[in-house]
Amino acid sequence: MITVEERPAGAFENNNQKPTGYGRMLRKEDARFIRGKGRYCDDVQLPGMLHLAILRSPVAHARIVSIDTTAAEAHPKVKAVVTGAMLAEKGLAWMPTLSNDVQAVLATDKVRFQGQEVAFVVAEDRYAARDALELIDVEYDILDPVVDVRTALDPDAPVIRDDLEDKKDNHCFDWETGDAAATEAVFAKADVVVSQDIVYPRVHPAPMETCGSVADYDPVDGKLTLWSTTQAPHAHRTLYALVAGLPEHKIRVISPDVGGGFGGKVPIYPGYVCSIVASLVTGKPVKWMEDRSENLTSTGFARDYIMRGEIAATRDGKILAIRTNVLADHGAFNGVAAPVKYPAGFFGVFTGSYDLEAAYCKMTAVYTNKAPGGVAYACSFRITEAVYLVERIVNCLADELDMDPVELRLKNFIKPEQFPYRTKTGWVYDSGNYEPTMRKAMEIAGYEQLRREQVEKRARGELMGIGVSFFTEAVGAGPRKDMDILGLGMADGCELRVHPTGKAVVRLSVQTQGQGHETTFAQIVAEEIGIPPDDIEVVHGDTDQTPFGLGTYGSRSTPVSGAAAALVARKVRDKARIIASGMLEVSVADLEWEKGSFHVKGDPTKSVTIQDIAMKAHGAGDLPEGVEGGLEAQICYNPENLTYPHGAYICVVDIDPGTAQVKVRRFIAVDDCGTRINPMIIEGQVHGGLTDGVGMALMEMIPFDEGGNCLGGSLMDYLIPTAVEVPDWETGYTVTPSPHHPIGAKGVGESATVGSPPAIVNAVVDALKPFGVRHADMPLTPSRVWDAMRGNPQPPI
Ligand code: MCN
Ligand code: CUN
Secondary structure, eight states: OEEOOOOOTTSOSSTTSOOSSSSOOOOTTHHHHTTTOOOBGGGOOOTTOEEEEEEEOSSSSEEEEEEEOHHHHHSTTEEEEEEHHHHHHTTOSEEEOTTSOEEESSOSSEEOSTTOEEEEEEESSHHHHHHHHTTOEEEEEEOOOOOOGGGTTSTTSOOSOTTSTTOOSOEEEEEEEEOHHHHHHHHHHOSEEEEEEEEEEEEOOOOSSOOEEEEEEETTTTEEEEEEOOSOHHHHHHHHHHHHOOOGGGEEEEOOBOSOOTTTTSSOOHHHHHHHHHHHHHSSOEEEEOOHHHHHHHSOOEEEEEEEEEEEEOTTSOEEEEEEEEEEEOOSSOOOOSSTTOTTTTGGGTTTTBOOSEEEEEEEEEOOSSSOOOOOSSSTTTHHHHHHHHHHHHHHHHHHHTOOHHHHHHHHBOOGGGOSEEOTTSOEEOOOOHHHHHHHHHHHHTHHHHHHHHHHHHHTTOEEEEEEEEEEOOBSOOOTTTOEETTEESOEEEEEEEOTTSOEEEEESSOOSSSOHHHHHHHHHHHHHOOOGGGEEEEOSBTTTSOOBOOSOTTOIIIIIIHHHHHHHHHHHHHHHHHHHHHHTSOGGGEEEETTEEEETTEEEEEEEHHHHHHHHHSSSOOSTTOOSSEEEEEEEOOSSOBOOEEEEEEEEEEOTTTOOEEEEEEEEEEEOBSOSOHHHHHHHHHHHHHHHHHHHHTOOOOBOTTOOBSOOSTTTSOOOOGGGOOOEEEEEOOOOOSSSTTOBOOOTTHHHHHHHHHHHHHHHHHTGGGTOOOOOSOOOHHHHHHHHTTOOOOOO
């Protein structure tokens, strides 16, 4: 990998040493992962554990006439067979989703998507459970499916959600933001208006580990322990308390090592609830683990937006307004989109990084007979779609004005002195300094040289394209006054205990799925308190062991929990200072902190280390008056605002004119996530996100046939990128700290997934300019690029 970056000040004491705070440091958790010692949900084995398999609907839309479970029940290894009707008797057939919708745990009346949960079998082993599924006889009365989102609202379209009272059509929700009239007025006076239909196809997070759970209900003490592949253990626990009616303190949710989440493990899936029910019914621990095709066909999908983007500008390239109309496919149930007040997630930041006069968005979300959509997938809650829209439409404008796409962006960026910047849709960007980030990307890319190379290649008939994108994200949901999930405010707790020997344990409410929290959170605490990161244990993913908080998604861990970790460490340091003043017999004001120790001002020889203080705090002997023993603190952090990282991406592609195959030759990513805790982990996050972007731009899409059959149910049909399809990433960075975050850090986990697809598509469209191509939709597979070259770029849906 090629990395262009200076070493941040203070990152290393010297090259051979580990950082005592921020800086490059190998991931602590990797010691167990690379030795095969990770402990995932499927590794949980309990005595007497049974196995659960789910019978799924083979059709997209049908009334359930009857279910006969007799043969399955007679299977010698089967312990229980449960249907929706049986759950309905206990009031458990439906569950609330995290987006204020309801979803069937097991279908009772109708099935609403192919792959929907219809019944489950609990058996002695996984194979018997699967075999017994085939013995269940379900009679379906097939109904017409609603597959095409464009016709879902037609008056004669079958109503999918007739379970909802008064539901007469397939409307999921309507949402608008910005000022329609003001935007119309600006459009009316603009010299240039460009509009473009843009599709963001349905894709799947496809994590390496599928979803699953092990439920263990102990009828004696009434306690339920649930190991589950969740990104948000505390929020899930509260929901289980609400759904199952179990007291919350008797539920323990453990999210062990998670093999990738990417947003797909935020929702509560029926399977989790089924395993709980199964354990309640059998009195035994019960494991449910999806197979790959179940994961690909029935867990949450992402994107699926059909957007019309319109942009108004002056002839000399001042962008005046952006308007968009979106048709959103949410599938049969609205799983999770974002905090409850934001039905369309944070799509509201579709105004991008530009200073506009007006903006307006109207969205119509509909139900279709597909698996629940709207799930977050490395998206910062729909910012992926917003960034794609604005970065494509700005490129279309550059085309129309015959202006260089970088020049157009530079001309319209929000200026550094305008921050905090309130967008025309009401978001307040905390900080940003866009031009240096853009210039850095151009410098790494050798932008001018690339353009010259392109001219030469074009003259020879070669297809080379250069694509640019610039994004601003909104991550770190969010201020609890504005944001909640089912009434739970989006704050996060953190606890820090320093043991007598000076080693520490920090307990988080967020849950890593590969982001390296066990390392970076130790580094945050280390930076504040001077205990080496290796001496700080990070505990997370267990509701019995960690304070309440809403979990990891929307790149919120660093913005919210990271802030909590820094502040809790400062609290401990404040206490340590008082104890140190007693030890050194000076007043608190006469002490100076130098990472890891306090010394008397003017006399560095008189000092005590944090380890000395920890022993003193727990030891015999007097402490300063009013100081309780121990060295620990806890906090619940409620962010003041979101953080707004940004980045400039440049992609270079070559297209084979004979096969229409796109090759990403170079990709330059300059990210600004404020203060950088561990640059190596940040780069890893960026590399992963860029790879995701290549997948979405060039190969990934989950299509459905007319009958509503999912055509992307295996990794043979749903292509995901490998090392072969991606270039050596070239990364760089700038640092614009967040003014309201205690250490100035912004999130970065989703930045590259958000920012890369438009850069790649812009590059492909740029390469196809000689064919008069103005736009082509993802995924830009060879056949779609071939069609584009022949002037026939049809939308993928
Ligand atoms: N980091 C840092 N300095 C910063 C910002 C972040 O060193 N200024 C570090 C963090 O401390 C953390 C990592 O980078 O170790 C990502 O931090 P952050 O941006 O806060 O994101 P989260 O930890 O909240 O992770 C969530 C984000 C999301 S929403 C998706 S989706 C995604 C992603 O992370 N899923 C992932 N990255 C993933 N990476 C892996 N391996 N697996 C997933 O499922
Ligand atoms: Cu948008 S996917 Mo991540 O928020 O878990």
